[in-house]
Amino acid sequence: MRHVISSSQYTKESLTPLFALTSKIKNDPSRYSKALQGKVIATLFYEPSTRTRLSFESAIQRLGASLISTENAKEVSSSVKGESLADTIRIIEGYADAIVMRHYDNDAADIASKISAVPIVNAGGGSGEHPTQSLLDCFTILEHRSSLDNLSIAAIGDLRYGRTVHSLVKMLSLYDGLTIYGVSLPGLELSEDYIRYIEEHGGRFIPCSTLAEVPGDVDVLYQTRTQRERMSVSEGEVKEIVINQVVLDGFANHTIVLHPLPRNQEIAPEVDRDLRALYFEQAKNGMWVRMALLYELFQEDR
Amino acid sequence: MRHVISSSQYTKESLTPLFALTSKIKNDPSRYSKALQGKVIATLFYEPSTRTRLSFESAIQRLGASLISTENAKEVSSSVKGESLADTIRIIEGYADAIVMRHYDNDAADIASKISAVPIVNAGGGSGEHPTQSLLDCFTILEHRSSLDNLSIAAIGDLRYGRTVHSLVKMLSLYDGLTIYGVSLPGLELSEDYIRYIEEHGGRFIPCSTLAEVPGDVDVLYQTRTQRERMSVSEGEVKEIVINQVVLDGFANHTIVLHPLPRNQEIAPEVDRDLRALYFEQAKNGMWVRMALLYELFQEDR
Amino acid sequence: MRHVISSSQYTKESLTPLFALTSKIKNDPSRYSKALQGKVIATLFYEPSTRTRLSFESAIQRLGASLISTENAKEVSSSVKGESLADTIRIIEGYADAIVMRHYDNDAADIASKISAVPIVNAGGGSGEHPTQSLLDCFTILEHRSSLDNLSIAAIGDLRYGRTVHSLVKMLSLYDGLTIYGVSLPGLELSEDYIRYIEEHGGRFIPCSTLAEVPGDVDVLYQTRTQRERMSVSEGEVKEIVINQVVLDGFANHTIVLHPLPRNQEIAPEVDRDLRALYFEQAKNGMWVRMALLYELFQEDR
Known part of the structure; x- marks a missing residue:
């Protein structure tokens, strides 16, 4: 039985058919409208995430499966009576054929997958893995470039704590000829661990302090939400990295702008x-x- | 593409087929049980309203559509991370084929409709529009009277702040020969704006201070919830306007009693x-x- | 029209076909996947219970019915505006073909059933009835013993306030040859009322202070959650009744361990x-x- 727990469980070989299937579904979703008929899938969210939850719940139902849903598992579930996560999973697996879960503890989905009799899908949580985010990021790049090899991408904003950037960096490192420009805010630089990871997988990492240092023909501008409260210097001293029309006009026609959303001011x-x-x-x-x-x-x- | 934002978007000509369709559906709902099969409709509630939400969610599913639902969008959504309503709508429209929304800001549904690629249905909110309420009010009157022309109706209680009364008054003003008796609590009288609106559309407005002043053959008693906290005089001085059996016995057999609900004590x-x-x-x-x-x-x- | 309000509404004669149907459904659920197609069932929870709610919601959808759901009826519904339970039920019955409700007041489901035009199913609440719990307890015993007559069962833990034990004791009293060993914590003994009830129905009740006093060939160990805050003596003085492997090894191969869950430490x-x-x-x-x-x-x- 399989689970979806971490971005690192994927290989180039397993991603290719997954992205091909995604394209097929996107092109003709009605063909899949009864694919999971008769299945019941649970969404078990211990921290709120309307977008991720609704996205999964729409996906579940567009496949013809039924949905049982909790958006405040932390507050409303038996966890307030002291029940362990393991027990909760063992009970929900009795009601559902798969469990999509988001938990504030980084390793909760992993723990759940080790005891669950039904597939567990990690919908993110805590500061850890959010595998479906990097899958959708890569799929979006692939749709507009037809290959993930020889990609150049500028990762912008909070590269230290930004979960989505970390997962994306790792997944893109599966592909050949990767160049990453890291345009980070002071104190929010990508950590040495990740830089080493990129380089050990054959990629290049080029730190930048402004978007002006990024080549105009870069393939992707991957902007992230500015979490000012995490910056090491005071607000007045830092010029936020904003993508506006003037900035974007400095880039090529093939340069695409991505953002995991929600955004604040960092994209005009x-x-x-x-x-x-x-x-x-x-x-x-x-x-x-x-x-x-x-x-x-x-x-x-x- | 169409949206349902305001009661004032309707004309006599557009209401007639809508009410006829409502009758057809009510008489034989099973004929429509697969009408929207394959569609996914989102309910996005920024303020709670169990009755309105469940009513929409039942309607959605009785048409064969799938449902994705948020009943606490304010607290659980990315809005806490500073996301704009516009961004939220642009994301949800990716997951759903229509969005039923209730928002605490009066103009939120209108704003949403201007940017949404899918239909927006205003499920009320704030002190503003609640178009489906006036539609159901008018449909109920029509069911029991077969015409909305030459209607006499007593609007009772809070006529100043009561959102449902305002929308109803405007919708009924589309029809000929309207007479409205306004039986308001002190300080909660219908504002001059609305009275002028009624008169400009050919209707009559007759202010009353008690139900005894309303003719016994009035067609409708439209009672509303007494919001004592909004009264201008102290509680002891005001006699609340209550409909009990004795009061109702003073009216004709064809006089119907409506209330947008919930009620407190104003109908025994x-x-x-x-x-x-x-x-x-x-x-x-x-x-x-x-x-x-x-x-x-x-x-x-x- | 029928409702499911109390364990005491069942007789041996009505339980036999219900348990037989349960077996049939469990053995071949897909046969029932369209049994309630076109029906809409509401879950109306005034106090949270993720497990019970999800279990019902999975059941509803596995029968092909649609679901409208509220997991925080107390906070989000019109009840905050002073609406009575009776009014809420009269409104929800307009949207749904049956109502599964959980309420903090013991008699709420009973009140609802007296005014509802659609079936009410009591999903527990307060310190009162939780009929579906005793049904599933009895069904589980029946599955592994093929009869509920001549049963011996040890009820363990909080026998004074534990709602599930009370309902179970009453339901098992419908059957012949019942023996109940009550292994309670100090101050949490089964009340005289229930002991008399058992004996008047032909059963035996044998109070015990430790599991060691229970015969090794007892059919069922029914453990319950230890609610220390309800004990009459201080924590230090009481040895909690825990079932661990050493304890269980003192019992027969046919002795099964049940627990209404959630559990804390009382089963290792x-x-x-x-x-x-x-x-x-x-x-x-x-x-x-x-x-x-x-x-x-x-x-x-x-």
Whole structure:
């Protein structure tokens, strides 16, 4: 039995068919509208995430499965009576054929997968893994570039704590010829561990202090939310890294702008109308990727 | 593409087929049980309203559509991370084929409709519009009178802040020969704006201070919840306007009693058994009206 | 019309076909996957209970019915605006074909059943009835013993306030040759009322102070959660009654261990691997019993 716990469980070989399936589903979702008919899938969220939850719940139902849902498992479940996560999983697995879970503890999904009789899908949580995010990021890049090899990407903003950047960096490192420009805020640089990881996998990491240092023909600008409270220097001293129309006009026609969302001010609203702004398409791709993932989990011959 | 944002978007000409469709659905709901199969509809509630939400969610599913639901969007969504409403809508529209939303800001649904790629249905909120409420009010009157022309109705209670009364007054003003008796609590009278609106549309408004001043053959007693905290005079001085059996016995057999619910003490429980008490039927009609609305939104030829 | 309000509404004659139906559904659930198609069932929870709610919601959907759900009815519903339970039920019955409710007031389900036009299913609440719990307890025993007559069972822990024990004791008293060993914590003994009830129905009640006093060939060890705050003596003085592997090894191969869950420390995790530990199977049986119950409610010929 398979689970979806970590971005690092994927290889180039397992990603190719998954992304191919995602494309097929996106092109003709009605073909899959009864694929999981008769299945019941639970969403078990210990911390709120409306977007991720609704995306999974739409995916579940677009596959014809039924849904049982908790969006405040922490407050409303038996966990207030002292029940262990293991017990909760053993009970929910009795009601559902798969469990999509988000938990504030980094290793909760991993623990759950070790005892669950049904597939566990990690929907993120804590500061740890959020595998479906990096899958949708990579799928969105692939859709607009047809290959993930020889990619150049600028990772922007909070590279130290940003979970999505970490998972993305690792997944992209599976591919050849990767170049990452790290445009971080002071004190929020990518840690040495990740830089070493990239380089050991054959990629290049080039630290930058402004977007002006990034080549104009970079493939992807991957912007992240500025978490000012985490910066090491006071607000007045730092010029936030903002992508606005003037900035974007310095980049090529093939340069796409991604963002895991939600955003605050780090992408100006005017950019939304630029055809290179793909962050809402990226969010929607999350639904298609999750459909593909859930579909795959129930294919017996795999 | 169409949205349902305001009561004022309706004309006599658009209401007639909508109410006819509502009747058809109510008479034979099973005929519509697969009408929206394959569609996913989101309910996005920024303030709680169990009755309105469950009514929509039942309507959605009775049409065969799937449901993704948030009943505490304010607390659990990315809005706590500073995401704009516009961004939230752009993300949810990626997951759903229509969005039913309730928001504490009066103009939120209107803003959403201007940017959404899928239909927005305003499920009320704030002190502003609640279009499906006036639709179900009018449909209930129509069911028991077969015409909305030449209607006489007593609007009772809080006429100043009561959102449902305002929307109803405007919708009824579309019809000929309207007479409205305003039986308000002191300080909660209907504002001049609305009175002028009624008169400009050819209707009559007659202020009353007690139910005794309302003719016994009035068609409708539209009672509303007494919000004592909004009264301008102290509680001891005001005699609350209550409909009990003795009061109702002063009215004709064809006088029906409506209330948007929930109620407190302003309709005595004994009245529930009177055949003229139609407020629970009225609440149920909300589901049929919402089915008709949602069904219409997805008819391409319109 | 029928409701499910109390364990005491069942007789041996009505339980036999219900348990037979439960077995049939459990053996071949797909046969029932469209049994309630077109029905909408509401879950109306005034106090949280993720397990019970998800179990019902899975059951509802495995029967092909649609679901409208509230997990915080107390906070989010109109009850905050002063609406009575009776009014809430009269409104929800307009949207749903049955109402599964959990309420903090013991008699709320009973009150609801007296005014509801659709079946009410009591999903527990307060310190009162929780009929589906005793049904699933009895079904689990029956599955592993093929008869409920001549049963010996040790009820362990909090016998004074434990709702599940009370309902179970009453339901088992319907059967012949019952022997109950009451292994209670000090101050949490079974009350005289229940002992008299057992004896008047032909059963035997044998109070014990430790598990060592229970015969090794007892059929069932029914453990319950230790609610230390309710004990009459201070914590230091009481040795909690724990079932661990050493304790369980003192019992027969046919002795099964049940627990209504959630558990804290009163069953050691090591016991989970013992084939006699059936509490997770018991929890899962809750779903099958609830499917059978809901299915029965909609059979017209009854």
